[in-house]
Amino acid sequence: MSSILVLPGDGIGPEIVDEALRVLDAAKARFGLDIDLDHGLVGGAAYDAEGDPLPESTLEKARAADAILFGSIGGPKWDTIERDKRPERGLLRLRSSLGLFANLRPAILFPQLAGASSLKPEVVSGLDILIVRELTGGIYFGQPRGIKEENGERVGFNTYVYSESEMKRIARVAFDLAMQRGKRVCSVDKANVLEVTELWKEVVTEEAKAYPEIELSHMYVDNAAMQLVRAPKQFDVIVTGNLFGDILSDEAAMLTGSIGMLPSASLDENRKGLYEPCHGSAPDIAGQGIANPLATIMSLAMLMRYSLQRGDVADAIEAAVEKVLDQGLRTADIHTEGTRKVSTGEMGAAVAEALVNG
Numbered sequence: 432m433s434s435i436l437v438l439p440g441d442g443i444g445p446e447i448v449d450e451a452l453r454v455l456d457a458a459k460a461r462f463g464l465d466i467d468l469d470h471g472l473v474g475g476a477a478y479d480a481e482g483d484p485l486p487e488s489t490l491e492k493a494r495a496a497d498a499i500l501f502g503s504i505g506g507p508k509w510d511t512i513e514r515d516k517r518p519e520r521g522l523l524r525l526r527s528s529l530g531l532f533a534n535l536r537p538a539i540l541f542p543q544l545a546g547a548s549s550l551k552p553e554v555v556s557g558l559d560i561l562i563v564r565e566l567t568g569g570i571y572f573g574q575p576r577g578i579k580e581e582n583g584e585r586v587g588f589n590t591y592v593y594s595e596s597e598m599k600r601i602a603r604v605a606f607d608l609a610m611q612r613g614k615r616v617c618s619v620d621k622a623n624v625l626e627v628t629e630l631w632k633e634v635v636t637e638e639a640k641a642y643p644e645i646e647l648s649h650m651y652v653d654n655a656a657m658q659l660v661r662a663p664k665q666f667d668v669i670v671t672g673n674l675f676g677d678i679l680s681d682e683a684a685m686l687t688g689s690i691g692m693l694p695s696a697s698l699d700e701n702r703k704g705l706y707e708p709c710h711g712s713a714p715d716i717a718g719q720g721i722a723n724p725l726a727t728i729m730s731l732a733m734l735m736r737y738s739l740q741r742g743d744v745a746d747a748i749e750a751a752v753e754k755v756l757d758q759g760l761r762t763a764d765i766h767t768e769g770t771r772k773v774s775t776g777e778m779g780a781a782v783a784e785a786l787v788n789g
């Protein structure tokens with residue numbers, strides 16, 4: 432039996448997670464899955480109930496689960512409370528407490544939605560990239576860091592540091608994932624300027640020797656940023672550090688033009704993971720039943736593929752999403768003329784039905 436902890440969070444979080452759970456029920460019915468569901472509080476909802484955006488009880492449940500399905504957190508209601516108690520802190524603490532060092536951000540553009548991108552449809556239609564970003568190291572965490580006085584003026588400084596072991600483990604994640612996809616990995620660095628990434632390039636190249644089927648290439652980050660908008664379909668898996676990954680994954684996400692469609696996963700060494708949509712809690716539309724649940728539903732698909740090793744179930748969920756898009760169903764954020772505008776619940780129900788009917 433596998434266990435999933437469900438953390439709906441704030442804003443549209445509970446609405447979209449409900450639809451993912453509806454799809455999970457359909458998956459259980461079709462595939463006979465044996466899954467134990469637990470529920471917990473996180474973010475503003477947890478702060479309101481227990482004065483802490485990540486209560487100890489939630490962390491304990493998270494540690495015990497095989498995977499976590501997460502909605503979204505935050506909202507204006509909690510923007511002015513003390514920094515340490517803000518909803519976002521709960522998510523950051525959850526990621527670091529669980530050692531979730533590998534962030535997977537697919538940028539997939541279903542051909543049915545190619546018109547939503549700001550790029551020409553032929554450049555992005557059928558796009559399927561996976562960005563693997565190191566999430567717990569690099570310049571975001573390096574010491575020393577700070578702002579100090581020097582020679583009568585202020586100086587700001589950060590440290591870009593990666594150990595060999597950190598580089599190796601993220602490289603291995605990228606290679607393992609690429610083996611399940613197109614077997615091509617592009618490692619992004621700035622090895623012409625930064626020693627850290629010179630070592631990164633060396634270590635990634637060394638690790639690749641254990642994966643003879645993988646075609647490894649290297650690209651400087653400035654070129655990668657350019658190539659992503661010029662010819663994004665040239666990429667299969669991109670692996671990079673925390674800072675470059677932060678920027679490139681947002682750039683890749685925007686290629687698709689629809690934030691409500693993008694799932695993500697953050698994994699630890701044993702493939703336990705936290706799965707969440709890339710978007711936030713969308714307070715502007717919360718409670719209206721119009722949020723797009725597909726990013727969360729596809730996060731559930733990733734959960735099946737990476738933490739529960741059920742690629743077959745993941746494929747079926749993704750096929751169900753595609754079928755529903757083919758039928759012309761669209762939530763408001765992806766609605767265009769000639770398609771049928773549906774609510775959050777109608778979209779979730781349609782995917783669940785498509786899944787059950789295979």
Ligand code: NAD
Nearest residue numbers: 503504505506690691710711712713714715716722723764
């Ligand atoms: P957002 O992603 O919540 O919303 C940006 C825009 O996209 C809004 O117009 C929103 O209505 C729309 N949108 C987002 N998801 C959608 C969906 N599923 N369907 C339809 N439309 C959708 O970003 P924001 O407005 O900058 O942030 C709102 C709150 O979310 C803030 O409190 C922020 O801190 C928080 N946030 C949380 C996470 C997270 O939970 N991981 C991530 C980003 C932001």
